[in-house]
Amino acid sequence: MHVPLPCSVTSSPNQAPLLPSVILPPLCMRLPIFLPACSLPSHLLFPSPHPFFIDHFGFDQDLTFQQRYLVADQHWRKNNGSILFYTGNEGDITWFCNNTGFMWDVAEELNAMLIFAEHRYYGESLPFGNKSYSDSKHLNYLTSEQALADFAILIQHVKETIPGALNAPVIAIGGSYGGMLSAWFRMKYPHVVVGALAASAPIWQFEDLVPCGTFYSIVTNDFKKSGQCCSESILNSWGAINRISSTDEGLKWLSSAFHLCSPLKSKQDAAVLKAWLSETWVNLAMVNYPYKADFLQPLPAWPIQVVCKFLKNPKLPDKLLLQNVFQAVNVYYNYSGAASCLNTSQSATRNLGLMGWYYQACTEMVMPMCTDGVNDMFEPRKWNFHVFSEECFKLWKVRPRPSWIPSVYGGKNISSHSNIIFSNGGLDPWSGGGVTRNITDSLIAIVIPEGAHHLDLRASNPGDPKSVLQARALEVQYMKQWIEKSRHKH
Amino acid sequence: MHVPLPCSVTSSPNQAPLLPSVILPPLCMRLPIFLPACSLPSHLLFPSPHPFFIDHFGFDQDLTFQQRYLVADQHWRKNNGSILFYTGNEGDITWFCNNTGFMWDVAEELNAMLIFAEHRYYGESLPFGNKSYSDSKHLNYLTSEQALADFAILIQHVKETIPGALNAPVIAIGGSYGGMLSAWFRMKYPHVVVGALAASAPIWQFEDLVPCGTFYSIVTNDFKKSGQCCSESILNSWGAINRISSTDEGLKWLSSAFHLCSPLKSKQDAAVLKAWLSETWVNLAMVNYPYKADFLQPLPAWPIQVVCKFLKNPKLPDKLLLQNVFQAVNVYYNYSGAASCLNTSQSATRNLGLMGWYYQACTEMVMPMCTDGVNDMFEPRKWNFHVFSEECFKLWKVRPRPSWIPSVYGGKNISSHSNIIFSNGGLDPWSGGGVTRNITDSLIAIVIPEGAHHLDLRASNPGDPKSVLQARALEVQYMKQWIEKSRHKH
Numbered sequence: 001m002h003v004p005l006p007c008s009v010t011s012s013p014n015q016a017p018l019l020p021s022v023i024l025p026p027l028c029m030r031l032p033i034f035l036p037a038c039s040l041p042s043h044l045l046f047p048s049p050h051p052f053f054i055d056h057f058g059f060d061q062d063l064t065f066q067q068r069y070l071v072a073d074q075h076w077r078k079n080n081g082s083i084l085f086y087t088g089n090e091g092d093i094t095w096f097c098n099n100t101g102f103m104w105d106v107a108e109e110l111n112a113m114l115i116f117a118e119h120r121y122y123g124e125s126l127p128f129g130n131k132s133y134s135d136s137k138h139l140n141y142l143t144s145e146q147a148l149a150d151f152a153i154l155i156q157h158v159k160e161t162i163p164g165a166l167n168a169p170v171i172a173i174g175g176s177y178g179g180m181l182s183a184w185f186r187m188k189y190p191h192v193v194v195g196a197l198a199a200s201a202p203i204w205q206f207e208d209l210v211p212c213g214t215f216y217s218i219v220t221n222d223f224k225k226s227g228q229c230c231s232e233s234i235l236n237s238w239g240a241i242n243r244i245s246s247t248d249e250g251l252k253w254l255s256s257a258f259h260l261c262s263p264l265k266s267k268q269d270a271a272v273l274k275a276w277l278s279e280t281w282v283n284l285a286m287v288n289y290p291y292k293a294d295f296l297q298p299l300p301a302w303p304i305q306v307v308c309k310f311l312k313n314p315k316l317p318d319k320l321l322l323q324n325v326f327q328a329v330n331v332y333y334n335y336s337g338a339a340s341c342l343n344t345s346q347s348a349t350r351n352l353g354l355m356g357w358y359y360q361a362c363t364e365m366v367m368p369m370c371t372d373g374v375n376d377m378f379e380p381r382k383w384n385f386h387v388f389s390e391e392c393f394k395l396w397k398v399r400p401r402p403s404w405i406p407s408v409y410g411g412k413n414i415s416s417h418s419n420i421i422f423s424n425g426g427l428d429p430w431s432g433g434g435v436t437r438n439i440t441d442s443l444i445a446i447v448i449p450e451g452a453h454h455l456d457l458r459a460s461n462p463g464d465p466k467s468v469l470q471a472r473a474l475e476v477q478y479m480k481q482w483i484e485k486s487r488h489k490h
Numbered sequence: 491m492h493v494p495l496p497c498s499v500t501s502s503p504n505q506a507p508l509l510p511s512v513i514l515p516p517l518c519m520r521l522p523i524f525l526p527a528c529s530l531p532s533h534l535l536f537p538s539p540h541p542f543f544i545d546h547f548g549f550d551q552d553l554t555f556q557q558r559y560l561v562a563d564q565h566w567r568k569n570n571g572s573i574l575f576y577t578g579n580e581g582d583i584t585w586f587c588n589n590t591g592f593m594w595d596v597a598e599e600l601n602a603m604l605i606f607a608e609h610r611y612y613g614e615s616l617p618f619g620n621k622s623y624s625d626s627k628h629l630n631y632l633t634s635e636q637a638l639a640d641f642a643i644l645i646q647h648v649k650e651t652i653p654g655a656l657n658a659p660v661i662a663i664g665g666s667y668g669g670m671l672s673a674w675f676r677m678k679y680p681h682v683v684v685g686a687l688a689a690s691a692p693i694w695q696f697e698d699l700v701p702c703g704t705f706y707s708i709v710t711n712d713f714k715k716s717g718q719c720c721s722e723s724i725l726n727s728w729g730a731i732n733r734i735s736s737t738d739e740g741l742k743w744l745s746s747a748f749h750l751c752s753p754l755k756s757k758q759d760a761a762v763l764k765a766w767l768s769e770t771w772v773n774l775a776m777v778n779y780p781y782k783a784d785f786l787q788p789l790p791a792w793p794i795q796v797v798c799k800f801l802k803n804p805k806l807p808d809k810l811l812l813q814n815v816f817q818a819v820n821v822y823y824n825y826s827g828a829a830s831c832l833n834t835s836q837s838a839t840r841n842l843g844l845m846g847w848y849y850q851a852c853t854e855m856v857m858p859m860c861t862d863g864v865n866d867m868f869e870p871r872k873w874n875f876h877v878f879s880e881e882c883f884k885l886w887k888v889r890p891r892p893s894w895i896p897s898v899y900g901g902k903n904i905s906s907h908s909n910i911i912f913s914n915g916g917l918d919p920w921s922g923g924g925v926t927r928n929i930t931d932s933l934i935a936i937v938i939p940e941g942a943h944h945l946d947l948r949a950s951n952p953g954d955p956k957s958v959l960q961a962r963a964l965e966v967q968y969m970k971q972w973i974e975k976s977r978h979k980h
Binding site: 056058059137156191415417 | 543547629631678909979
């Protein structure tokens with residue numbers, strides 16, 4: 001057995017806030033949505049669109065909008081098949097369609113029609129067209145409750161318009177926020193879906209349901225496990241940046257060392273750099289897949305191990321340490337070798353999906369996060385609801401309601417529901433807010449120790465670890481049971 | 491055995507619309523809300539009010555309002571007691587508080603705190619004060635979903651602020667629309683209430699879930715059973731009114747014969763008279779209690795039997811028949827003998843509660859009703875959604891969405907829920923839209939053959955038939971089971 005050398009950790013004396021003062025949305029959501037269009041198979045239908053009420057819960061406005069959804073029916077058995085319904089989350093639905101290979105892989109076995117429904121305010125499903133994001137009045141209908149109602153009515157519409165679909169049992173499937181929606185959909189509309197597969201769904205990442213530090217401590221553990229002294233190197237990097245960024249010359253040096261497209265000009269810019277680095281480590285933890293993949297970025301297998309190869313010596317002088325940090329993040333941003341410079345605001349612009357999630361985080365989806373630099377490798381930062389609320393009001397003219405999600409969806413008290421699988425990857429920071437223990441014999445937790453963010457929803461791959469194969473097999477088994485049981489009711 | 495003589499039925503040749511062209515709300519809701527104030531016991535608390543969001547489902551407006559609720563705790567066992575929560579319906583909560591004696595009767599046995607929550611937009615719980623009903627913009631938050639969210643948050647507030655209440659299991663109780671709310675509350679917020687007693691809750695009186703004629707055929711049966719030729723007399727009365735109201739002299743005669751406060755001036759007024767009579771028969775069916783009572787009006791025991799004493803001969807000439815009809819309705823409107831004249835628009839004015847229900851009927855609560863004069867004693871009238879929708883738009887500038895309630899609350903597909911008692915009176919016209927057969931072993935139907943509208947929720951009375959005593963005993967038994975079971979979870 002190899003005993004790892006102890007790593008000397010330098011605590012950063014300047015405990016400047018790690019996270020930028022703008023609201024950090026749950027990071028899984030920072031999706032580049034301008035991806036190559038979904039490679040839609042030729043059998044993918046676009047049925048005649050159905051008008052959806054923009055406001056399901058009020059009658060003053062009777063406006064409707066067009067919701068986009070994709071249907072694949074090549075494995076569907078008319079009259080006797082099932083429907084797998086992807087509860088779209090914050091992004092272009094074609095992107096989710098392309099990244100949820102699991103549904104395509106199991107369609108034949110379940111005789112299933114696949115439906116991918118786009119979440120309102122994302123992709124092309126914009127209730128007010130290009131005015132949808134113009135102000136809080138137009139954004140007022142961007143909530144999970146409205147989205148769930150869209151899904152319920154879409155399913156009804158599909159069942160009524162596709163011959164032979166009327167009695168087909170429907171299973172909701174989703175990952176991340178989409179997984180939360182799947183679980184909540186089954187909870188609130190059990191008459192519409194016979195069950196739900198909620199992959200990497202942090203339904204408890206709210207209020208004080210889980211400790212606010214869990215998320216970043218899981219990120220840290222991923223780095224700890226992936227290379228000796230790796231997390232310590234990152235922990236030390238914050239102090240190095242703080243020291244170097246205190247002079248103009250240092251800012252210049254940092255801009256050059258990190259190949260930044262826009263040079264740093266102030267201490268404030270250095271805070272943005274640190275936030276961007278933090279985000280990078282978080283994203284790496286989410287996509288730490290066991291094979292070469294292209295989810296948030298094109299990456300090698302076990303990318304954190306690759307990254308950590310550059311981060312073996314936390315005791316290096318500041319500049320040398322940070323040069324290594326650059327090498328490390330360059331794996332994430334430039335694995336293809338095509339980038340001529342790195343853009344610290346890259347994921348925060350160009351992305352309507354991100355805008356939408358910012359808004360949702362400022363209203364319903366208030367997910368407290370904190371770091372302490374002891375149980376994690378980040379600069380200490382407490383969760384401060386007041387500051388958060390002020391930022392939200394500045395940005396959107398809305399105030400977050402942190403207790404609403406637990407009030408409406410039940411918090412930890414969900415045992416009276418049924419037929420929900422909560423799957424979580426042991427490597428996924430979002431598993432900290434997920435359900436990782438069985439609640440009842442029909443509210444099932446599946447943990448995939450070697451899994452990152454909803455690995456189980458990805459297409460089958462030769463590099464899949466055994467644990468995800470077992471998880472998928474179990475998921476299929478439950479889905480078959482739900483389908484079977486629902487048949488006996490008809 | 492006495493064989494009843496056959497009654498000759500004259501079908502009315504002029505099949506003018508029976509129901510007035512204004513929207514007929516479910517008639518249980520026509521509550522005189524200017525009743526003597528609830529005789530509040532001295533231990534009835536008014537805890538410090540909690541601000542409720544006017545819009546739980548949108549964040550553009552952050553306005554709040556004061557919801558009224560009443561608390562009685564004299565039988566409550568602190569730390570180890572339960573909470574019975576009345577899900578207020580369309581009216582002043584003190585009136586429901588005074589008319590739900592069952593809760594007071596069982597409080598001691600269940601060690602229960604009683605809470606009566608006022609439904610938003612009724613009584614004193616007006617979100618925008620006296621502007622609440624001013625237009626469709628201010629009325630936009632009058633929905634069942636908002637009301638349920640109010641209840642959920644109120645319960646949370648009460649549990650957090652009353653010492654010893656935090657872990658108390660809560661049971662929702664309601665009658666009529668309040669019963670629908672109780673059932674839906676358990677369906678949507680099972681983490682808040684361990685079960686629900688939904689008395690006389692017509693949760694299926696929507697879309698095509700039940701035949702539109704059932705309601706009025708039950709009314710008719712009540713009259714058939716209560717006196718020989720009674721329903722035939724009423725059926726014949728419409729033709730008599732049509733014939734007499736065709737002349738000015740006839741209108742004059744009708745005004746005098748019915749002691750109307752405002753004389754009839756046109757054929758249109760005669761339609762109002764007929765609608766008012768229909769409403770009277772329906773109300774009598776709802777409050778056909780086995781003992782002297784004062785629910786909608788002060789009335790004798792088995793009031794339909796008393797009414798039918800005047801309606802034994804359907805073959806009488808028009809004027810004699812209608813004079814008898816006057817005697818009959820006079821039992822309903824003037825049992826006390828205090829009224830100097832009868833007011834056909836009486837229940838349609840003075841009553842904010844009624845206004846609110848009209849609005850709800852024009853948005854979510856679209857309950858199709860029809861008559862055919864064959865299976866019922868009313869003039870034939872088909873359900874015409876288009877006409878209804880036009881009326882709603884004229885009145886409120888809103889359009890009804892008839893399929894929304896089944897979509898959101900599940901229609902007949904509710905078997906995955908649990909712990910709901912649906913009680914219905916066999917005499918109650920609303921039982922036609924209610925759940926009268928067990929759905930599962932925890933979705934229980936209790937039918938009280940001798941019961942009218944939520945008789946079981948009324949205070950115990952020496953005149954109670956055995957069936958309601960049995961119903962109440964069973965209800966208490968289930969409630970105890972729910973409470974017991976919830977204790978094992980803590």
